Amino acid sequence: MTSPAGDLFAVAESRAPIVLGAQACVLRGFAVDRAPQLLAGVEAIAAAAAFRHLVTPGGRRMAVAMTCCGTLGWTSDARGYRYERADPLTGHAWPAMPGSFATLASEAAQAAGFDGFVPDSVLVNRYVPGTKLSLHQDRDECDLAHPIVSVSLGLPATFQFGGDARGDRVARIALFHGDVVVWGGVDRLRHHGILPLADGHHELTGAARINLTFRRAG
Ligand code: MD3
Ligand code: FE
Secondary structure, three states, X not given: XXXXXXXXXXXXXXXOOXXXXXOEEEEOOOOHXXXXXXXXXXXXXXXXXXXXXXXXXXXXXOOOEEEEEEOOEEEEEOOEEEEEOEOOOOOOEOOOOOHHHHHHHHHHHHHOOOOOOOOXXXXXXXXXXXXXXXXXXXXXXXXXXXOEEEEEEEOOEEEXXXXXXXXXXXXXXXXXXXXXEXXXXXXXXXXXXXXXXXXXXXXXXXXXXXXXXXXXXX
């Protein structure tokens, strides 16, 4: 860049939140400096509560591998989708949410206009090449007035976001290592999903994408 004004513009443009809706935005790279600590936290969580493939109430095995931390963890089986205080695999409480996780989520929520977000649950999703997450809504949380904060780590993915109705037009946006997405208010019940992950290798995660979604479930 040759002109100082051009430099300033480039920086401001790249740091501005990307607007997905009236109350939904992408904070590009918001978590990139904290990614190594977040991934160390994920390793510790998975050592106590292993990644598993949940079964939907309809009997389908989910392609995404999942685990949780916090006082509540999301689970699914023939009895339905719900939050539980104990990991059904071990019968023990879910691993505690690391303080650095909660701090990041509340800072990101604040940057997106949601003050005072205190998550009590993190769903940790692991994708390998070929894994997808079909279009769905997140509606098992008690009070849908709280936002959801999502952190992408490792391989990039194509995120799909639609409307309140399943048949609404769907837009696509790429999510990269360190990106944070915040959804709340009028955008809280929009359908969303992840297209099949492309092949690749990331220096911190190998052939995988990890996504953390911070929720206030209880
Ligand atoms: C929009 N995870 O865990 S993150 C999920 O990348 C989930 O693993 C995806 O959908 C992933 O439920 C997408 C972005 C996201 C998360 C939650 C939302 C978008 C959302 C809740 C409401 C609206
Ligand atoms: Fe979701």
